[in-house]
Amino acid sequence: MSVRYIVQRTAIFVLVIVLAVTVNFAIPRLIPGDPVEQQLAQLSATSSGSMSIDITAMAQAYREKFGLDRPVIEQYFNYWRDILRFEFGYSLSNYPETVSNSISAALPWTLGLVGVSTFISFVIGSLLGGLLAWPRIPRVLRGFIPILMVISAVPYFLLGIILIYTLAIVGRAFPAGGAYTFGSTLRFDLQTIGDILRHAALPATSIIIAGIGSWALSMRGMMISVLGEDYIKLAQAKGLRERRIFLWYGMRNSMLPQLTTLALALGYVVSGAILVEVIFSYPGLGYKLYQAIQTKDYFVVQGIVLMLIIAIGFALYVMDLIYPLIDPRIQYERA
Amino acid sequence: MSDLTLKVDNLHVHFPTPAGVVKAVNGVTFTLRQRERLGLVGESGSGKTTTALALMRLLAPPARIPHGSMILDGVDLLALSEEKMRQARFAEISMVPQGAMNSLNPVMRIRSQFVELFQAHGQFTSSSDIDARIASLLEQVGLNPSVAGMFPHELSGGMKQRVCIAMAVALRPKVIIADEPTSALDVVVQRQVMETLGRVQEALGATVILVGHDMGLMAQFVDRIGVMYAGRLVEVGPVRTIFRTPKHPYTQMLIASIPTLEQKKLFKGIPGVAPSLLNPPSGCPFHVRCDQRLEHCSRIVPDSIALSPDHWVACHLYPKEEHHDQPA
Known part of the structure; x- marks a missing residue:
């Protein structure tokens, strides 16, 4: 990996952060109304x-x-000074709580819930999409394609509401909201973990199901074009086993653009799946952001949006650094 | 010329489409002897590539092979199970692909693409042993063994095609099908690649089927030529005979259309277009464009008849009776 490439990418990353901080400073001050x-x-x-x-x-x-x-x-300039010290000021609506405290309390919930479900959704969706493009799968499976199209059009908060109604209110199988049973103390034991997972099940399901459709459809599209490539024909002619062709020729090559999208999606995780968190009153960053916007809590909004921008910038930065490793055709020097 | 290696008999390939069945290959019969080089020529859509793919059973669905047999060293390839056929690919019958530029997996090093080939055929022994084999294969096609550590995009078109040739002979197959192996290359590289192919074929004692429409290339490379038209083999014969005394009117027009350095007259093309394979003309498929058409050409499909033991033609101009009875 050439030093020049890394320096270049790092410089771009820093530039993005500087611009983001500036815009982030300016925008709330342009909103009418005095907090x-x-x-x-x-x-x-x-x-x-x-x-x-x-x-x-x-x-x-x-x-x-x-x-x-x-x-x-x-x-x-004061804003910059504070940011470099990781001080985002006080929350206006929950004074004297600091913004950093507020964010660090919410961040783990969001990373756990949205990060993990985004990743699961990506894995299942991509695999499913790849299989749906494969010519030798049972015809029944192809019936999935229109179903996926419908699912990918349903917003995840709508799925969330349906899940709450059927499984929490009518079915009473899962809690309707929160991240853990109200009033319980959080300890690192099996009971607590089980409780957290039970609370995460419904919001996670709605995020996973809503995501699968679009992951699968874009993967299917890529896979179809990859299957038309000459190297697939030669792989078959070589007498490679079908599984090998599927994974190492089909999936491996179709995955490249998917990974860029995944990096972006994982960057967005920091902002949480706002509506899912609101519906399930999940104490993550998305919920926090929603509350902060409602109460015009400048500093919290700024803090979260800044986190989001840094996270996306960082995800793309990491992607830039590892992309040449997963696609040898991209060269460090020329980028 | 020794024993028969491959005997293709009455091969048909059908593509069911919403508009009807497209008969892409329509009763192709030919045989190949060991070490022989056969050229399959014809216009686009005449069934050359489909025949080649059918030989490896690589036709994508919905293509079907309703009739025919393909016997390689006593084994009917069409009767093999899918798994047996997979094992036969590249081990018994291999292929040099058409698109040299994109035939290698772009994200795998050349070495890995050899390794997976040996693995798929249970021939992976040890890393050092395999590396030595890859190095000698690469040397055989005139490449530096260090190419094994490279990715396809780091190689030129000619180098990629050499890698493909090295792969095609890696498992010592009996038949190599080369489907327009040089179509993406410039003429200088073309010549080098064909020389390489010829050299490794001779070293191996394999049979080659060269598919293409470059008549000059055919003249230099093959022993026999099979001319395809509308999914049928209309004439098969030794390359000299085909060039000097073509018998089928289509072959005659094909040969006449090759520009030469000596002739200054306007060179002749063949009027009309290739027929639809969905609704082929009745009788001889060429009768519509033929300048020597007889009265019954539009009604009766001509049988293949032997003009000499090695020269077969399917045309009503040549009467049946006095000739041999089995295609050779």
């Missing part, structure tokens, strides 16, 4: 006038505390 005043207005509404609150003075105090009274350019 401090909004928060205080809510507060004064709930306290129903029993306390005498000087809204203007309080707003001023809060603005100073969060640094929102400074010139934009200064805010920008």
Whole structure:
């Protein structure tokens, strides 16, 4: 692997991060509405006038505390300084919780649920798609193709609602929401793990099923074009076993574009499957992001979006680095 | 010329389509002796490649072989189980592919593509032994043994085709089918590749079937030529005879259409187009374009008759009676 290639890719990755941080800084400040005043207005509404609150003075105090009274350019540099120290500030809606705390509490749930289900969905979907393109499979299996097309068009949150209704509310086989039984303490034992898996089953199923269709369809398309290649014909002529041709000629070559998509999908995992997490009230990043957007919690939104951008950038960076290893035709030097 | 190696008898290949059955190969009969080189020539769609693929039983579904037999050293390939046929491929009857550029798996090193071949045929012994075999095969086709460590995209078209030739002879097959092995290469490389193919074939004592439409290449390489038209073999004979005294009107027109350096006159093509294999013309399939057509040509399909023990033609111009009775 040439040093120049790695340096080049790393530079691009850093550039993406810099741009992302900048855009991330700018966008929430372009949204109309003042978060401090909004928060205080809510507060004064709930306290129903029993306390005498000087809204203007309080707003001023809060603005100073969060640094929102400074010139934009200064805010920008402060923002950079904080990010490099992994300080994303305080949550506006759950003050005094810090954004880093908030994110690190939610991240493992999302990585576990969405990351694992995305990967399972990818594996099953790609294998299924590859098989569906293979000429010598039972005709019955081909009936799957229209089913997959329908499934790939059904959004995963809709599947989630159906699953909740049938298996949680009517069937009572699985919990309807949450990541673990409410009030239980999380320890590293079999009971806790079982509880977590039971809670993850329905959201994971909806993500897996909803993903399989599109993975399978794109894999099937690739496989069909690969099967038309001359090297497949020669592999058959060589008398290779069918399994070998399927895996090492068909799947191996069709997989290349799929892996790029997988890298992107795994990058997106950080933002969680927002709607699935909301429906299942799963305490992941997606749910957190949803809440933060609703309460105009600038700093949390910024923190999560930044995480998302870094994760996607990082996934693509890693993909760039390993792609020449999985496809020898891509050369480090020329990229 | 010794024993018969391959005997193809009355081979038919049908492709069922929504519009009807396409008869791509329609009663092809020929035999091959050991070490012999047979050329199959004909227009696009005349069934040359389909015949070649049928010999390896590599026709993709829905193609069917409703009649015929293909006997290789006493074994009817059409009667073999799928697994036995798989084992026979490359071990008994191998192939040099048409598209040299894309015939190797782009993500595997050349060495691995040899190794999997030996493995598939239970001939994998030890790594060092296999490496030595690969090196000697590569040397045999004029390549440096270091090519084994390379990926296909690092090789030129000619080098890839040499790798394919080395693979085709790796298991010492009795028959090698070369389906337009040089169609993707320039003429200089073409010549080198054909010389390599000829050399390894002679070293091996194998039989070659060369499929193509390059008459110049045929003249230089093969011993006998079979001319195909509309899924039928219309004339088979020694290469000199075919070039000097072609008998079938189609062969005559084919030979007349080859441009030469001496002749300055406008060279002649063959009028008309190849017939539809879905609704072939009645009688002799060539009668529509034939300039020596007889009255019954459009009604009766001509049988193949021997003009000499080695020269067969399927045409009504040559009366049946005084000739031999079995195609040779």
